[in-house]
Amino acid sequence: MSASINTTVSPNALIAGSIACEPSDERRAVHFGAGNIGRGFIGMLLSKSGYEVCFVARNETQIAQFQKNKQYTVIYANERADSEVIRNVTAIPIKSGTDVNARLLTADLVTTAVGVSNLPAVARTMAAGIERRLAAHDRPLHIIACENATRGSTMLKSYIYEHLSAAARSRADRCLSFPDSMIDRIVPVQWNEDPLAIRVEPFCEWIIDRSKLMPGFRPIEGALCVDRLAPYAERKLYTVNTGHCYAAYLGRLAGFSTIQDTLREPALRERIRLALEETGGLLIRRHGFDSAEHARYIDKTVERFANPAIVDDVTRVARSPLRKLARSERLIRPLMLAHENGLQTPNLVFAAAAALAYADKGDPEAVRMQTAIQEEGLSAFVTQHLGIPFQHALHGQLLAAYRELRTEFG
Numbered sequence: 238m239s240a241s242i243n244t245t246v247s248p249n250a251l252i253a254g255s256i257a258c259e260p261s262d263e264r265r266a267v268h269f270g271a272g273n274i275g276r277g278f279i280g281m282l283l284s285k286s287g288y289e290v291c292f293v294a295r296n297e298t299q300i301a302q303f304q305k306n307k308q309y310t311v312i313y314a315n316e317r318a319d320s321e322v323i324r325n326v327t328a329i330p331i332k333s334g335t336d337v338n339a340r341l342l343t344a345d346l347v348t349t350a351v352g353v354s355n356l357p358a359v360a361r362t363m364a365a366g367i368e369r370r371l372a373a374h375d376r377p378l379h380i381i382a383c384e385n386a387t388r389g390s391t392m393l394k395s396y397i398y399e400h401l402s403a404a405a406r407s408r409a410d411r412c413l414s415f416p417d418s419m420i421d422r423i424v425p426v427q428w429n430e431d432p433l434a435i436r437v438e439p440f441c442e443w444i445i446d447r448s449k450l451m452p453g454f455r456p457i458e459g460a461l462c463v464d465r466l467a468p469y470a471e472r473k474l475y476t477v478n479t480g481h482c483y484a485a486y487l488g489r490l491a492g493f494s495t496i497q498d499t500l501r502e503p504a505l506r507e508r509i510r511l512a513l514e515e516t517g518g519l520l521i522r523r524h525g526f527d528s529a530e531h532a533r534y535i536d537k538t539v540e541r542f543a544n545p546a547i548v549d550d551v552t553r554v555a556r557s558p559l560r561k562l563a564r565s566e567r568l569i570r571p572l573m574l575a576h577e578n579g580l581q582t583p584n585l586v587f588a589a590a591a592a593l594a595y596a597d598k599g600d601p602e603a604v605r606m607q608t609a610i611q612e613e614g615l616s617a618f619v620t621q622h623l624g625i626p627f628q629h630a631l632h633g634q635l636l637a638a639y640r641e642l643r644t645e646f647g
């Protein structure tokens with residue numbers, strides 16, 4: 238692994254390293270999920286790369302608007318509020334199996350941005366169309382999950398395969414490919430007069446596993462294809478997402494309702510930075526990143542969280558705490574890895590403890606977590622859900638940090 242990786246992917250640059258294809262013919266993309274990232278990032282880059290983009294969506298107002306206008310506006314959260322019109326887009330409802338099947342029959346690329354927990358449901362719908370497609374022809378099809386999860390496309394593949402016949406599975410092995418990818422752009426929940434308009438931070442990164450690309454893949458403007466995805470994926474998850482959720486959980490404890498207000502508090506900002514220095518130590522050890530470059534990556538990440546042109550609710554960034562506290566995720570995985578490597582992580586322990594303290598009646602996972610902690614006790618919850626046994630050094634550290642937070646914030 239090179240000690241240096243590209244940290245700034247320009248959304249306007251056609252990135253070298255993608256597999257070449259004929260640039261003139263239009264390609265068809267089907268994107269599941271017309272939410273914040275679907276419209277604010279994936280649909281936008283696909284359209285700009287010469288794909289006709291068909292969103293498979295649930296919101297009927299949005300679908301009608303897409304079908305009527307065939308375009309929407311992306312506004313950048315910068316001083317000038319620059320904007321771009323994204324053209325050649327439409328939408329169909331996910332509940333219309335006939336429409337979804339017809340789109341999947343002719344698609345060159347399928348993407349998702351629906352949330353990891355919705356992938357099984359989306360896979361069931363996709364599988365019906367893919368079964369028909371594979372019976373009709375064997376043109377190559379790339380399927381890329383654009384979710385906050387390591388190996389999201391691989392996960393989606395296994396969900397889809399559960400619904401395919403044996404014959405279709407064997408054909409799928411030959412002509413479908415599921416490149417894993419990592420995406421990064423902060424797109425808050427928002428209410429705009431125009432139901433399709435979307436406001437996004439200017440920064441973005443989309444990194445795709447090149448080893449899974451088949452010949453003929455249309456390069457995606459602004460996406461970088463790499464031979465080894467793991468360093469990029471871990472760097473993002475254990476910096477951007479670890480720091481982001483710590484900001485949300487700390488912010489909630491301190492009584493703030495947005496990430497930006499939380500970051501305005503110097504003491505809280507410093508605690509977030511310290512946790513990122515700890516994950517940084519781990520990332521540098523695991524992937525050989527240049528330490529000065531990684532320090533700049535942390536600085537930039539914290540600045541992105543604080544962007545005054547964005548209002549990002551704590552509830553969005555904190556959402557689904559059970560998912561975020563899973564062993565493979567942004568808090569517990571770096572904690573465990575750091576521990577195995579003999580690295581001290583007092584601040585990261587506080588980040589996980591702050592997640593355990595998160596309560597929100599509007600978030601079903603937060604409600605389930607608080608009910609379980611109340612009924613079983615924190616120690617049992619840490620053992621069972623986080624998979625950290627009583628004897629493990631981190632178990633006691635987490636309980637102690639949780640008590641300290643409770644005392645500090647009441």
Ligand SMILES: NC(=O)c1ccc[n+]([C@@H]2O[C@H](COP(=O)([O-])OP(=O)(O)OC[C@H]3O[C@@H](n4cnc5c(N)ncnc54)[C@H](O)[C@@H]3O)[C@@H](O)[C@H]2O)c1
Nearest residue numbers: 270271272273274331350351352353355384385422423424
């Ligand atoms: N918003 C961000 O800043 C951001 C950044 C990077 C990654 N992500 C990831 O992108 C994914 C999407 O996040 P988001 O913020 O856009 O969420 P969102 O809630 O704005 O969008 C998700 C969309 O998926 C749709 N959806 C859910 N289940 C569906 C189904 N069964 N069929 C059709 N549509 C369905 C929802 O209706 C919604 O429009 C998540 O995995 C998230 O972690 C988000």
Ligand SMILES: O=P(O)(O)OC[C@@H](O)[C@@H](O)[C@H](O)[C@H](O)CO
Nearest residue numbers: 385420421422423478481553554
């Ligand atoms: O989408 P989640 O719930 O996994 O995480 C919430 C935010 O941290 C996340 O959406 C970030 O804004 C995003 O990952 C930035 O690229």
